[in-house]
Amino acid sequence: AADVPPGAPAETAPAEVAVVGAGLVGCLTACFLARRGHAVTLYERRPDPREAGAERGRSINLAISERGLDALRRVGLDETVLKAALPMPGRMMHAADGTLSFQPYSADGRRAINSISRSALNRTLLEAVDALPGTRLRFRHRLSALDPDTGAMEFATHGGTVTAVSPVILGADGAGSAVRAQLQTRPGFDLHQEYLDYGYKELTIPARGGDFALDPGALHIWPRGRSMMIALPNPDRSFTCTLFWPHRQLTALDTPEKVTAHFAEHYPDARALIPDLAADYALNPIGHLVTVRCAPWTVRGRAAMVGLIGDAAHAIVPFYGQGANCGFEDCVELDRCLAETGDDYAAALALYESRRKVNADTIARLALDNFVEMRDKVASRAFLARKRAEHA
Numbered sequence: 001a002a003d004v005p006p007g008a009p010a011e012t013a014p015a016e017v018a019v020v021g022a023g024l025v026g027c028l029t030a031c032f033l034a035r036r037g038h039a040v041t042l043y044e045r046r047p048d049p050r051e052a053g054a055e056r057g058r059s060i061n062l063a064i065s066e067r068g069l070d071a072l073r074r075v076g077l078d079e080t081v082l083k084a085a086l087p088m089p090g091r092m093m094h095a096a097d098g099t100l101s102f103q104p105y106s107a108d109g110r111r112a113i114n115s116i117s118r119s120a121l122n123r124t125l126l127e128a129v130d131a132l133p134g135t136r137l138r139f140r141h142r143l144s145a146l147d148p149d150t151g152a153m154e155f156a157t158h159g160g161t162v163t164a165v166s167p168v169i170l171g172a173d174g175a176g177s178a179v180r181a182q183l184q185t186r187p188g189f190d191l192h193q194e195y196l197d198y199g200y201k202e203l204t205i206p207a208r209g210g211d212f213a214l215d216p217g218a219l220h221i222w223p224r225g226r227s228m229m230i231a232l233p234n235p236d237r238s239f240t241c242t243l244f245w246p247h248r249q250l251t252a253l254d255t256p257e258k259v260t261a262h263f264a265e266h267y268p269d270a271r272a273l274i275p276d277l278a279a280d281y282a283l284n285p286i287g288h289l290v291t292v293r294c295a296p297w298t299v300r301g302r303a304a305m306v307g308l309i310g311d312a313a314h315a316i317v318p319f320y321g322q323g324a325n326c327g328f329e330d331c332v333e334l335d336r337c338l339a340e341t342g343d344d345y346a347a348a349l350a351l352y353e354s355r356r357k358v359n360a361d362t363i364a365r366l367a368l369d370n371f372v373e374m375r376d377k378v379a380s381r382a383f384l385a386r387k388r389a390e391h392a
């Protein structure tokens with residue numbers, strides 16, 4: 001992709017790839033493509049996170065499973081990422097009376113999902129992209145327009161509008177994808193967005209006396225029927241808690257007294273571990289939970305190809321902890337399709353979509369189902385009996 005400063009006419013670039021969005025999936029996509037010898041320009045609306053620090057309001061940590069690790073292994077990053085990760089071999093259920101019960105994720109208790117800092121993972125991936133020949137990073141570039149026919153793009157920057165042209169454009173710009181929005185105007189483009197009437201809010205359980213306040217070898221869950229809280233450990237020995245509550249419940253707690261009383265009644269053990277509960281609750285934003293299904297993921301224009309990858313193609317609710325893992329699998333599949341088609345992007349993107357769409361639709365359904373299991377069924381007697389029988 002060729003950048004053109006404000007005012008200057010756009011030039012057509014040689015056969016290169018523009019990846020829009022330097023989040024987890026955009027960075028990993030760029031790694032795979034650069035390793036194939038392709039010239040990749042990565043455009044990101046935010047400042048360079050290596051300078052600016054993590055963005056407030058985005059989830060602080062996430063669980064990476066074998067699906068995601070497999071993708072990272074293929075670009076030689078699994079060990080670096082795992083060094084900073086905390087393995088969680090099971091889930092720890094917190095009953096309202098404070099009783100704890102541990103449910104291993106595997107029969108032998110040895111297989112684990114890994115709690116990883118989102119910002120650290122993003123930085124590792126960015127550094128990997130930066131170190132590869134043929135890559136260019138463009139921060140503070142927000143895609144504002146795209147012509148799928150010609151591959152012409154416009155970016156809003158502090159210095160004004162910057163234009164660029166690329167024969168291949170990959171939208172890795174997340175659930176609210178601007179690339180997808182540009183495809184949406186085309187006849188036949190199908191888009192379903194399904195918002196839950198739930199939101200999420202994060203809180204922090206700080207380290208106590210320099211140590212973890214809860215067992216760091218588990219994903220902690222406080223199932224409370226219609227709502228729930230989870231907590232994942234961080235390398236600094238804190239835990240990030242996420243409340244998944246109906247919107248009206250999140251907004252109903254509008255005074256410090258209401259917040260404190262609600263936690264004392266429903267989450268008494270956690271309440272005791274969150275010193276700044278009322279202030280954090282008031283300050284931290286409410287996130288939305290959306291499933292996005294769209295088709296097609298790839299559009300062939302007269303002189304350009306546009307494809308969607310990661311959340312831009314298939315945002316899912318976080319209850320299976322598989323959104324990023326699934327996006328990482330997209331990168332592996334796209335790389336495989338490029339290898340199978342001799343780097344013919346038109347053929348590779350069509351193949352990639354035909355193979356990945358069915359998987360993305362399936363995990364979207366499973367993630368919605370797992371919300372009911374996590375907030376409700378994991379605590380039920382029948383569920384516990386079934387789990388015991390499975391592991392007997």
Ligand code: FAD
Pocket residue numbers: 020021022023024025026043044045046059061062063064141142143144172173174175176177178179200242287309310311312318320321322323324325326327
């Ligand atoms: P994003 O991470 O959203 O990145 C998109 C990037 O594009 C961003 O950097 C953004 O700034 C940039 N961008 C956006 N618009 C533009 C534009 N117009 N121009 C240029 N750049 C733009 N997944 C897991 O696998 N495990 C988990 O445990 C897990 N937990 C989660 C918990 C919560 C509360 C949530 C909300 C999600 C969770 N996920 C989890 C899902 C995971 O966060 C996403 O699937 C993953 O971040 C998707 O990566 P992405 O790169 O496709 O999109």
